[in-house]
Amino acid sequence: MPSLADVVDLLHAWYPPGTADAWDAVGLVAGHPTADVGRVMFAVDPTIEVAREAVEWGADLLVVHHPLFLRPVSSVAATTPKGRTLHALTQGGCALLAAHTNADQAVSGVSESLALALGLTDLAPIRPAPAAPLDKVVTFVPAADADVVRAALQEAGAGRIGDYDAASFTVTGEGRFRPLDGADPAIGRVGRLEVVDEARIEVVAPRARRTAVVRALLAAHPYEEPAFDVLPLADPGLAPTGTGRIGTVEPTTLEGFAARVAAALPATAHGVRVAGDRDRPVRRVAVCGGAGDFLLDELAGSDVDAFVTSDLRHHRAGEFLEHGGPALVDVAHWAAEWTWLPVVEARLREATGDRVVTRVSTRCTDPWTFRP
Incomplete structure (x- = not known):
């Protein structure tokens, strides 16, 4: 049976707390890290009814x-x-953990789960999360010492690209230098021009590891005065994580798409509210789990046909539609975010096998309870 710390580590690996918004409060709220965890329940809201369940x-x-x-x-x-x-x-004897905005943006997170529940494909974030800043480190080393320097760079944290490590590029050439008085050259003699077969090694490294990588390079390099470059890389903007999701659906009308939304989400008193022409063609769809009106300005000039989110306000919605924005599909906040629960449950069951029993609460904690 895994410990609470083991389960928390899994959840934090999938939904890193460091990616949460600065105002948020995520992570372990209560519980002892060494306690055994054999049963885990998932819910949207920590209400008293959910706690009792x-x-x-x-x-x-x-x-x-x-x-x-x-x-x-x-x-x-x-x-x-x-x-x-x-x-x-x-x-x-039940611990409590919250995954909020860190789960909103992640792969297999809230917005992605909502998009998949509605049948969207070819997903990309509406607002991609900035990738961790990277450097390219370039150095020139005698060919015979290239393996040693590459290994040192890797050990210091360089050479990781996505799901690959030990990644580097090498090209050979001639290095030329003349040691001057006071030098203690590893190769050559003072006052004489030297020509050395050298390898140019290039690696990518997290900028946070810049100091450690440069120190490792200098320690492993045989030269007294190694030549090297540290080049900051631009963010390519291709992160799979980020705010909301945009995708495509089989061509339909706004009325047909709204019916699909209503069928895919758990029933609530709020239901599904739609703003737009019933017959409007829908192909490109944006979604944001939770309150997504902060994305309206970004979507106004996009190729999106419909935007699915929650808690849209009267004036913002009206002004948005007046300026020719996508149709709006407003759903219950709880229902939209509930779609994430089966996804994270499945991830935990796959990771822990039969060591942990899981359950998704179907208790509706949407605050609106009926329509007269």
Whole structure:
């Protein structure tokens, strides 16, 4: 049986807390890292009803999308709503973990899960996340010492490209230099021009590892004064992670696409609201799990035919449509984000096998409960 720390490490590897927005509050909220985890439940909201469901089922860990403590509190007494939830979980031996904006942007995250649930293909982020900054490190080394220097660069963290490591480029040529008085050359003599068969080695390295990589290069290089370049690389903007998703669907009308949305999402009192011409052709679709009106300006001039999100406001929606933007499909916040739960559940089951039992809560925690 894995420990809580083991399960948290898996979830954080898929949805790194460092990618969450600065205002967010994600990660482990309650629980001892060494505790055994045999049952994990997934839900959107950490309400008291969800907490009781988790405890009654015997969950050792409750994973939620929305943080319990997004804003500071001065008390967690059981007389407060948040305190009641926390006490119910801790008294029942159930830990709590929140994955919020870090799960929104990730591969197999909230927006991607929503897009796949609606049948979108050829997915790309609406707003790609910036890739971690990279350097290219170039050095010139005697050919006989090239393997040693390459190994040192790799050990320091260079040469990783996607799912590949030990990646480098080498081309050979002639290096020329004349040691001057005071030099202690590894090759050649003071005052005499030297010509050496050299290898030009190029590697990519995380900018955060720049100092370590350069130190490793200097330590492994046989020359007293090695020649090297450190070149900052531009972000190509091809990150698979980021805010929202854009994709394609089989050609349909706005009315037909809205019906597909309604059928794909769990039922809520909110339902599906649509703004636009029923007969408008729909092929390109953008989605954003949760409240996505902050993306309206970016989508206004795009080739998107419809935008699916939640919590759209009256004036913003009206002005957006007046300026010829995509049709709007407004769905319940809870329903849109619930589509992520089966996805993360499947990832955890695949990673842990039969060591962990999982469950997705189907309890609707959308605050709107009925229409008269």
